Amino acid sequence: MLIDVTQTTDLPAATTGAPAPRPRIHRAWFVAVVTFVTIIGAAAFASLPGLLIEPLHKEFDWSRGTIGSAVSVNLALYGLTAPFAAALMDRFGIRKVVAVALTVIAVGSGLTYWMTAAWQLILLWGVLVGLGSGSMALAFAATVTNRWFVAKKGLVTGILTAAGASGQLIFLPFLSWMVEHHTWRPAAITVALAALAVVPFVWLLLRDHPADIGTTPYGSDVFVPKPPPATGAARRAVTVLRDASKTGTFWLLAGTFAICGASTNGLVKTHFIPAAHDHHMPIPAAASLLAVIGVFDIIGTIASGWFTDRFDARRLLAVYYALRGISLLFLPILLAPNVHPPMVFFIVFYGLDWVATVPPTIALCREQFGDDSAIVFGWVLASHQVGAAIVAYLGGLVRDVFGSYDMIWYASGALCAAAALMALVIRRKPDVGAVAMAA
Structure with a gap:
């Protein structure tokens, strides 16, 4: 039974003389909805890099490797900022950190309208948008889930992870049409406006902790006082990394998630559209296929969250990576003008697997690292983005040198097979309660 005595009055029951009516829907679900919509609005920036490669190559005569390097910086900073963002949320609150991050994304994307040199692309899209998006990373979803939910954490993680795919579904076809008919500049401004539009929504509706409104986390009868602000956010992030890095589990999780990033954000999200265009497929058609991946990504990620609540997360990861690797090996022979x-x-199959790895990875972080799991996942996410950054650059370089993306597809398929084996090696943490009972 859930006890929530302040949903309608925001006052302790003792001050009203009787318990307040229990709401039909726990407030945690409203926070989850706000988080979901926020991630959707921020997803516009993640939809644009793959659309920029060909237009920027034609307008400025920059090589694909140069453009890929800006995307690489963006992805790397996205990942490296994430663990510090999780610690900053503990220090300053979720609402403030997310609002500032969205503003930085808007500034970086908006200023690209006037850029004329490659270093400006790296500074604006690589550095500013990378830092802002890193503060909006999956650590945001993990922090919200950890604070507001005791039950159904896997399901909620899956739903919030799917928000990025929902945003991709909404923005990608529209941005591709805009790039095709009105050049890339209006698309960059659209991304900036989308990020700014979410800021008031976050500031007015998001709450940092159940104690802020005098309620309990979903699935718990116990009121949890709001902890004092954690000082030394950067020091704590580094300390958590130091402690976690002493375990083999951390390196296995980081390694598998690096391959996850390499085979999704670094490869497919960045290079699928130009690769399809190499085979004479129109850019809007290729962008629509990438958006359809987003449709099935939502289904696959939510299903993965449901599975994570019921099955061994390690085996789920092994299955996901194995299937992803097989699908990538077939992609080069599937690309065609139509x-x-x-x-x-392929699009349906790959979409179901796109970020299905996130709920079981977060679950393993939570199982192995307890209260520090959000920050540990931030570091694991950093490895995800470093892997993505490396392949975002190498993909463009391979295309410049060999005139084809085929080699990078095959290499990523082989890496996914290695990730499947790594997931199976992760050891389960002993259940302390069970060990005590046995003793």
């Missing part, structure tokens, strides 16, 4: 049934099958 969309055909085998390509549609």
